[in-house]
Amino acid sequence: MKLGRGCTLLLGGARSGKSDLAVKLGQAWSGDVILAATAEAGDDDMAARIARHQAERPSDWGLIEAPLLSAQEVVAVDPGALLIIDCITLLVSNLLHADKTEAQIDEHASILTHSLISRPSPTIVISNEVGLGVHPTSELGRQYRDVLGRYNRRIADRAQTSLFVAAGQVMELQNLETNWS
Numbered sequence: 001m002k003l004g005r006g007c008t009l010l011l012g013g014a015r016s017g018k019s020d021l022a023v024k025l026g027q028a029w030s031g032d033v034i035l036a037a038t039a040e041a042g043d044d045d046m047a048a049r050i051a052r053h054q055a056e057r058p059s060d061w062g063l064i065e066a067p068l069l070s071a072q073e074v075v076a077v078d079p080g081a082l083l084i085i086d087c088i089t090l091l092v093s094n095l096l097h098a099d100k101t102e103a104q105i106d107e108h109a110s111i112l113t114h115s116l117i118s119r120p121s122p123t124i125v126i127s128n129e130v131g132l133g134v135h136p137t138s139e140l141g142r143q144y145r146d147v148l149g150r151y152n153r154r155i156a157d158r159a160q161t162s163l164f165v166a167a168g169q170v171m172e173l174q175n176l177e178t179n180w181s
Contacts, residue, residue: 001049001142001177004121005121005122005160006117006122006123006159006160006161007113007116007117007119007122007124007125007155007158007159007160008025008059008069008122008123008124008125008159008160008161008162008163009122009125009127009152009155009159009161009162009163010022010124010126010165011128011129011130011152011156011162011164011165011173012108012127012164012165012166013128013129013132013166014127014128016165016166016167016168017124017153017165017166017167017169017170018126018127018128018165019053019056019086019087019095019126020056020088020168021163021165021170022084022086022124023056023058024059025082025084025124026057026058026061026082026084026124027058029082029122031080031081031121032061032078032080032081032082033058033061033062033081033082033083033084034061034062034064034078034081034082034083034084035051035057035061035063035064035075035085035086036064036066036069036073036074036077036083036084036085036086036092037050037063037064037065037066037086038066038067038068038069038085038086038087038088038090038091039053039067039086039087039090040067040090040094042158044112052153053086059112061146062081064077067090067091067094068091068094068095068098069085069091069109069112070111070112071087071111071114072118073111073114073159074119074123075115077119079120079121080120081104081117081121082121082122082123082124083116083119083122083123083124084123084124084126085116085123085124085125086126087125087126087127087128088126088127088148088151088152088155089126089127089128089130089148091151092105092144092148093144094148094149096140096143096144101104102143102146102147103132103161105147105151105155106147106150106151107164109150109151109154109155110154111180113154113155113158114158115122116140116155116158117158117159125151125155125159127155128148129152129164130144130145130148131149132150145153156173156175157175163178
């Protein structure tokens with residue numbers, strides 16, 4: 001797969017290969033690569049996961065630590081660099097834990113998505129698809145699933161390419177609204 005101008009969404013389950021694919025795409029990019037990381041090391045397990053991700057990517061990539069990634073942070077990235085956002089899954093969790101309302105998160109999604117698709121260089125956005133599993137038993141779990149699902153759809157609706165990653169395999173997603181004959 002060759003990256004062109006535009007936004008590519010990598011969507012899939014946990015440990016499906018999304019980040020591995022993003023690293024491969026980043027390594028194939030001829031220019032600078034900037035990673036916007038939304039994870040925070042709140043416990044030992046998350047710290048270990050962050051360390052593993054750091055070890056798996058090239059050390060010369062730039063890094064923006066942005067738990068509440070904003071459009072302003074995206075706009076500030078070198079316009080010639082490939083931007084990889086890892087990940088929307090944690091961004092939405094961080095926004096919910098920052099006491100943002102669903103309406104505020106939906107607005108955040110609109111504004112951030114606009115900045116992503118407006119970049120002159122490629123942007124890769126990683127997110128989990130959490131709607132394929134069991135129905136969450138808690139109210140917060142259901143709210144999170146629904147908000148993340150809407151956020152993912154907003155990005156997918158505007159992305160040039162959306163890919164579903166499962167078991168290290170990739171399938172291109174199509175918007176049925178624009179592909180009906």
